[in-house]
Amino acid sequence: MTVSTERLAEVFVEVADTLVDEFDLIEFLQMVTARTSDVAGVEAVGLLLADHQGRLQLMAASDERATMLELFQVQALEGPCQDAFRRGTPVVNADLREADSSWPRFAPRAVEAGYRSVHAFPLRLRHEVIGALNLFGAETGLLSTADAHVIQALADVATIGLLQERAIRRGEVLAEQLQGALNSRVIIEQAKGALAQIHGCTIDEAFDRLRGHCRAQGLRLTEVAEAFVDDPAGFPGLTTRD
Amino acid sequence: MTDSEVEYARLCSLVAGEPVESGDSPGVVGWLQRLCRTAARVLASAGVNVVVMSDSRNELTVAASGDASRRVEDLQFSLGEGPCLESVAARRPVLTPDLADPGVRWPVYALAVREHGVRAVFAFPLQVGMARLGALGVYRDAVGDLSPQDLRQALTFAEIALRALLDALESPAQSASVAADVLGSRFEVYQAQGMVMIQLGVGAGEAIARIRGCAFSQNRSVADVSRDIVARRLVLSSDERPRGAP
Numbered sequence: 001m002t003v004s005t006e007r008l009a010e011v012f013v014e015v016a017d018t019l020v021d022e023f024d025l026i027e028f029l030q031m032v033t034a035r036t037s038d039v040a041g042v043e044a045v046g047l048l049l050a051d052h053q054g055r056l057q058l059m060a061a062s063d064e065r066a067t068m069l070e071l072f073q074v075q076a077l078e079g080p081c082q083d084a085f086r087r088g089t090p091v092v093n094a095d096l097r098e099a100d101s102s103w104p105r106f107a108p109r110a111v112e113a114g115y116r117s118v119h120a121f122p123l124r125l126r127h128e129v130i131g132a133l134n135l136f137g138a139e140t141g142l143l144s145t146a147d148a149h150v151i152q153a154l155a156d157v158a159t160i161g162l163l164q165e166r167a168i169r170r171g172e173v174l175a176e177q178l179q180g181a182l183n184s185r186v187i188i189e190q191a192k193g194a195l196a197q198i199h200g201c202t203i204d205e206a207f208d209r210l211r212g213h214c215r216a217q218g219l220r221l222t223e224v225a226e227a228f229v230d231d232p233a234g235f236p237g238l239t240t241r242d
Numbered sequence: 243m244t245d246s247e248v249e250y251a252r253l254c255s256l257v258a259g260e261p262v263e264s265g266d267s268p269g270v271v272g273w274l275q276r277l278c279r280t281a282a283r284v285l286a287s288a289g290v291n292v293v294v295m296s297d298s299r300n301e302l303t304v305a306a307s308g309d310a311s312r313r314v315e316d317l318q319f320s321l322g323e324g325p326c327l328e329s330v331a332a333r334r335p336v337l338t339p340d341l342a343d344p345g346v347r348w349p350v351y352a353l354a355v356r357e358h359g360v361r362a363v364f365a366f367p368l369q370v371g372m373a374r375l376g377a378l379g380v381y382r383d384a385v386g387d388l389s390p391q392d393l394r395q396a397l398t399f400a401e402i403a404l405r406a407l408l409d410a411l412e413s414p415a416q417s418a419s420v421a422a423d424v425l426g427s428r429f430e431v432y433q434a435q436g437m438v439m440i441q442l443g444v445g446a447g448e449a450i451a452r453i454r455g456c457a458f459s460q461n462r463s464v465a466d467v468s469r470d471i472v473a474r475r476l477v478l479s480s481d482e483r484p485r486g487a488p
Contacts, residue, residue: 169371171371172371174408174411178294178424179295179297182302182421185425185429185432189429189431189433190435197436197441203433
């Protein structure tokens with residue numbers, strides 16, 4: 001590995017920093033592939049994530065030429081990424097010229113594109129594997145055991161970032177759902193109170209009026225309640241005393 | 243497991259072991275009530291409660307360790323200011339080890355809770371990403387900082403409360419039932435708010451401010467005053483002086 005310890009420390013700090021700043025998923029993944037390429041001294045790095053059906057999809061690449069993209073994408077079917085993803089263990093220093101039997105579709109294309117070696121590291125946290133990091137080199141046997149550990153550590157940090165981001169998105173969606181539901185309830189109660197005051201009726205009778213109006217007009221309860229609370233005068237059908 | 247995971251699991255199991263009381267709600271609100279009682283004991287505090295915000299201004303007490311702490315939390319709702327609201331707005335814990343400190347940002351609230359024997363209050367936001375769900379409040383009857391261990395435990399209780407709420411919300415149908423649980427008996431407050439809007443010809447914000455003002459000046463809870471308004475035993479007049487109906 002050609003990278004100094006200082007540069008390595010910088011790379012890890014940069015990756016971890018991105019996790020706390022305003023997080024842009026694609027930017028983050030792009031940065032992980034670029035830094036991995038720097039650190040490992042390889043020609044191209046791609047990052048693939050499993051979709052909801054468990055198929056690997058290319059999310060970011062340090063080199064976006066068409067031949068490169070195709071090499072990443074074909075691994076949805078077979079290749080080192082697929083192996084690292086399925087087994088949860090790295091594939092290091094695979095010699096592409098010897099790999100036709102393992103990966104008959106992938107290996108000849110990679111050799112044709114000018115690559116000799118390929119490596120793949122699982123993106124995993126404990127038992128969960130969410131994708132893989134894929135490295136292409138122009139020479140064979142590029143990575144030492146120590147190098148492989150560093151790349152795996154980088155993959156681990158990226159994985160933690162991705163899982164945190166997923167947990168946060170899920171939490172935001174759920175929190176918004178609860179607040180939406182709470183707001184609807186609050187607004188409907190306010191509308192009931194306002195209608196009860198206008199008509200001098202009970203809260204239950206007010207609710208019947210509100211529901212009856214919505215049903216007759218084919219409107220949604222929450223939307224009518226909200227618009228009514230906002231401007232009671234705008235709803236003569238509800239406010240006119242009978 | 244990391245230290246914080248061990249701590250999380252330990253406090254979770256304490257909550258799980260907390261006896262259910264007859265007044266506890268079913269579902270996640272009941273779990274949060276047990277969490278409040280557990281946290282009050284573990285943190286040696288006079289009371290703990292969890293509030294949830296329906297929007298940036300409106301907070302609802304979901305669970306409290308006891309009636310006294312619910313009344314204290316109610317003051318924050320009545321006054322529309324206090325540490326839980328501030329911790330949600332500021333997205334960080336708000337630690338007030340001495341409510342008599344002249345630098346306290348909510349003097350009216352501080353005075354009111356001190357009359358209930360509260361001397362120190364600590365609030366921790368329940369937040370995930372950009373979403374702010376509510377806060378956990380810890381009340382003590384003695385002046386003083388939380389120890390580093392208590393601070394860690396309070397943050398962990400806030401985390402447990404947040405995850406319990408999120409886990410209870412997996413589908414939109416569940417969020418409606420959790421919302422109904424969270425709203426609890428507060429629905430009358432909003433009915434009263436709607437009535438006052440029409441009575442005084444004012445907006446929702448001003449209507450709730452009038453109800454809060456009336457509750458505070460009569461030293462009653464917002465829920466009590468609201469019940470009287472809905473039952474038409476109390477009509478707020480436009481000159482802000484509340485008068486009782488005959």
